[in-house]
Amino acid sequence: MYDVIIIGGGVVGSAIARELSKYDIKVLLIEKEDDVASGGASKANSAILHAGYDPVPGTLKAKLNVRGNEMFDELCKDLDVPMKRVGSLVAAFSQDEVESLYKLYDRGLKNGVKKMSIISADMVKEIEPNINDTIVAALYAKTAGIICPYGFVIALAENAAQNGVEFIFNQEVMSVNKEDDIFRVKTQDREYFCKYLINAAGLYADTINNMVSDKHFSIHPRKGEYLILDKEEGYLANTVIFQVPTKMGKGILVSPTVDGNLLIGPTSEDINNKEFRKTTAKGLEKAIKGAKKSVEKFNERKTITQFTGVRAVPDVEGEDFIIGESDVKGFINVAGIESPGFTSSPAIAEMVREILKEAGLNMVEKDDFNPKRKPVIRFNELTDVERNELIKNNPAYGKIICRCETVTEGEIIDAIRRPVGAKSIDGVKRRVRAGMGRCQGGFCSPRVLEILSRELNIDPLDVTKFGGKSNILTAKSKEYVINACKEILKRGV
């Protein structure tokens, strides 16, 4: 019996898990995929810490964005997650658009955003020499930043696990019942019990809510397509370059990533099916064309990968976040967390903590809570003296597995063995970047597969790309031939 069960291992679920791990309560997080940040919006988004001038003043979005943004310095320090406050520009390429900048600026002021200014074309050029010459002015917000989105979620989850939160993967919640003030949460394989249930199921938060509450809502998927360009193109942007927003979102951006690549996108398209997460020729073209409005110079042929993210847009008035105890006591919705959900996540976690307190959960702070999380050692970032020390103690750090990103076997083993460790090729990739470079795993994936098979003590045939039935290999060599021969013999030909 748990005090709290959190459904969903995205950034919101993981931030709540980490917040709750500060208290002497029994917490479980249930995730339907094989890893945190591997299903929906937390895996694939713009990787931006928004400053907070976008949301309408007075909304939860506005409040939690600004507060969340402020919390990242300490969090990233504690969790040792790379984050850079590179600042953001909303670039206006015509006089009409300049008007919108002032509106955004006013909003920002009302929302309490600090270090904002509207700057001239010359000043923009100074910050972004590669921005198109048609630039007229920009809203510059210094508090905006870039971060590795799944890296942050993994760090939150690891730290939560370190502090006692339990994680269950590959379990999809099939039904929830409340009996005698206890929630009975059934997954496909078993059931779990708790006093308080938190719905952080992202795109599927409507399904979970509608299992419990009579007040139904629905979540609409809004798809965005992105491209990631080789690090060679990374120099083209120093800040996050937005365009003037539309009602479909913040528009197409051009941004450096925290690892030094160039990110462009997203498009914005409402779709019918939540699983419809594919890229399209049209979408990618649109993203490229849109991004060229800001920075013409990038070479789209330097694309190393493309992906689709899906935002969870709720069908409630004002399109605000849905956060609070529902009509069912003890059932707390944290739903419709679209942009700026990532930035807001730590503030959402604080808010949920307060809601739980008010709802009657007895929360006593632990005296042994450890806010620090030891990161994966990154061989690539060490000095030669540090590298040699490391290899002497553990020779696995002397064996480079991913040559594009210089990732050693030691790092991969660490990624698998640490709390909430990697169980699949993509899990390893998200933790240590093996396979994320220009060759996209062509060289290292057979070796990563071998290490996963050995470390997890599973057959190579059972190693998956991202859990489920995403197996990499289908048979041993000769197996098809042998089976065909057996077939023929059986038929007596």
Place this chain on the structure above:
Amino acid sequence: MMEYDIVIIGAGPAGLGAAVEAYEKGVKDILIIERDSYPGGILQQCIHNGFGLIEFKEELTGPEYAERFIEKVNEYGIKIMLNTMVLNISSEKIVKAVNQEKGVMEIKAKAIILAMGCRERPRGAISIPGTRPAGIFTAGTAQRYVNMEGYMPGKEIVILGSGDIGLIMARRFTLEGAIVKAVVELMPYSSGLTRNIVQCLDDFGIPLLLSHTVIEIHGKDRVKGVTIAQVDANRKPILRTAKYISCDTLILSVGLIPENELSKSAGVLLDPVTGGPIVNESMETNIEGIFACGNVLQVHDLVDNVTKESRIAADSAVKYIKGLLKQEGKFINAKAGSGIRYVVPQIVNYDNIDDKVKFHMRPIDVFKNAYISVKSGGREIMRRKMQRMTPGEMILIEIKKDKFLDNDLHPVDDITFEVEVV
């Protein structure tokens, strides 16, 4: 700091060939650095035959071809440092490498031969839309799984691109009992060798669909199928020709890229067309004493030509160490004219030519009954009849030293290679 006369990066055919040649030419203090646990490079996974026809006048498999050089290297006692990854090369010819026994080490070389080979273009490089399931492999990765690890990456297969590795893998999969449904090629011609189309596709009844491409990948966990379509003259898909093919695996054989990240760290200038270093007749890069050969320089069709190139690089490195390679002289630019995609070497130092210079090039399209004409300032200095030219087959043109002279017997400034169709 360790010191060697010649440090060779990579123990594939180029690296091994260069080591043997340099040793035989008198430089014995050689180190080969190899990231894998066994020398031979990509040849080790090429268990099909057809290697060595030019070099040894017989048909060898990849490992057999490699073994001929490995035996020589062992016989000569040339040092190979295995399981060692080079992290960086400086323009002062200091190589930084790492392995499990020695940790990070620095090695000073009098000459360096770059022989790192190439890598395959991944899915992202060609932007195929659709989902991102398991079951998408490059042909080389699939080859490694089947031939070295002993596993099959799929049962029902579609291959995109008709590069040689893709063609070879079509046959390999078939022999292993998988079904290759089609090889889909964007261009109106195959980018592989004709002999591979015959021996790997035709002999097994595997259809080759020219002027076609994959326009979407389907499947959530694992590939379920692909949609293919014919493309028009501008390579845009024609939707009314679209067709769904169910399969569990998509193999990409869509081109190779010379692996030059280390070269860049040393300040070596690259040719934007080949992706390899810009070199002169001696296979020397813009950095004095750094040479390049094999697929790191330009992607070859035949390993035999890699071996030939490695000999030139090794000879030059030996000359360089002995102070016999001229850095000053009369330089001639070799240019790709109409119909030609690139020419290697790009620069010739007339004063370093012994007898002749061998140029490698590829045409931009298929040409029949055409000539390759070499011109300098409007004057034709050489002409060669070609039955058939295709981008999938590299062309070799040798030019004698005296041909580089103009009417006044001065070396010309540049020469241009052109295709002339009759």
